[in-house]
Amino acid sequence: MKLRSLLLAGSAVAALSCGGEKAGVALLTPGPISDHGWNAAAYEGLTEIRDQMKVPVAHVQVKTPSEFEEQFRDFASRGAWLEFGHGFEFQDAAARAAADFPKTIFITTSGSTLRPNLAPMVFELEQATYLCGFVAARLSKSGKIGAVGGVEIPSVASTFLAFAGGARAANPDAIVRTVYTGSFDDAAAARQATLALADQGCDVVIHNADAAGAGVFQAARERGLKAFGTNKNQNALAPELVVASAVIDIPRAFLEVAREVRSGNFKPRSIRFGIREGVISYVWNPGLLPSLPAGLPAEIEKARAAIAAGGLVVPRGNF
Numbered sequence: 001m002k003l004r005s006l007l008l009a010g011s012a013v014a015a016l017s018c019g020g021e022k023a024g025v026a027l028l029t030p031g032p033i034s035d036h037g038w039n040a041a042a043y044e045g046l047t048e049i050r051d052q053m054k055v056p057v058a059h060v061q062v063k064t065p066s067e068f069e070e071q072f073r074d075f076a077s078r079g080a081w082l083e084f085g086h087g088f089e090f091q092d093a094a095a096r097a098a099a100d101f102p103k104t105i106f107i108t109t110s111g112s113t114l115r116p117n118l119a120p121m122v123f124e125l126e127q128a129t130y131l132c133g134f135v136a137a138r139l140s141k142s143g144k145i146g147a148v149g150g151v152e153i154p155s156v157a158s159t160f161l162a163f164a165g166g167a168r169a170a171n172p173d174a175i176v177r178t179v180y181t182g183s184f185d186d187a188a189a190a191r192q193a194t195l196a197l198a199d200q201g202c203d204v205v206i207h208n209a210d211a212a213g214a215g216v217f218q219a220a221r222e223r224g225l226k227a228f229g230t231n232k233n234q235n236a237l238a239p240e241l242v243v244a245s246a247v248i249d250i251p252r253a254f255l256e257v258a259r260e261v262r263s264g265n266f267k268p269r270s271i272r273f274g275i276r277e278g279v280i281s282y283v284w285n286p287g288l289l290p291s292l293p294a295g296l297p298a299e300i301e302k303a304r305a306a307i308a309a310g311g312l313v314v315p316r317g318n319f
Helices: 002-016 038-053 065-079 090-101 124-140 154-170 187-199 210-223 250-263 296-309
Strands: 023-029 057-061 081-086 105-109 118-123 144-149 174-178 202-206 227-229 242-248 271-273 280-284
Touching: 023 038, 023 065, 023 154, 038 081, 038 210, 038 227, 038 250, 065 081, 065 090, 065 144, 081 090, 081 250, 090 280, 105 144, 105 250, 118 250, 124 144, 124 154, 124 202, 124 210, 124 227, 124 242, 124 280, 144 187, 154 174, 154 202, 174 187, 187 202, 187 210, 202 210, 210 227, 250 271, 280 296
Parallel strands: 023 057, 023 081, 081 105, 105 118, 118 271, 144 174, 144 202, 202 227, 227 242
Antiparallel strands: 242 280
């Protein structure tokens, strides 16, 4: 396992590094960067740091907690001054590695664990999935809408909590059904979960399933469902059915934090990014806008502005 992991890391550095084997800024992702979503956006953030700051960068995909810690330690031992563990699940491994590498700053995207050199970066995607839920309830003819997740971790569950809150704000009688497949990679399982939701009467669906989201869109196409994308703008992946996407500008957030760390002014804290900061956005599919109920886009813009101003606080989990 260790040899395989080191070989993966070495190949990633060779592909991305500007300075041989030195790993200035490193990224660990739990899934493939070809997922058109969560992991792809993080990789774009890493390359943005490389291009804008002219520093060596490295990336590796990891699967298990033992690999998380091993890779954190490997990159830190090779001079990484900043490491991103991309997901809630990286917190424990990052905390253990941070204790032994005090000169390296560790960032986990999601979570709440704080140490002198470890901080969580929290993307308040709930602000956009709330808007998705509002629109979903307005578009649903059955009054039943669905959500398909990968692994049931707090950060994913929180986006669905907000989605349901938005749906019930638009229609108090809306029924929201949530299913987790247990995998962020298994598109076939996500497709089956979506088909099951359709069999239960759901006619609009959202996913937060990373690479497995492709299966959600496939099932939505088969059953004529409307859908919503998450994490990146996924409207073009199924333009005939994806109404909008809840989007995180991860490159902007990564670059901002990297510059703060490089300047020597970084202070550990819960780093939160939402609509107000310009990192979270709700992005319509322009091709479907003409088919929407009159006045709905204006309602969403009003709600979006209220969220940005702090007048509308959307539901979210405690993390």
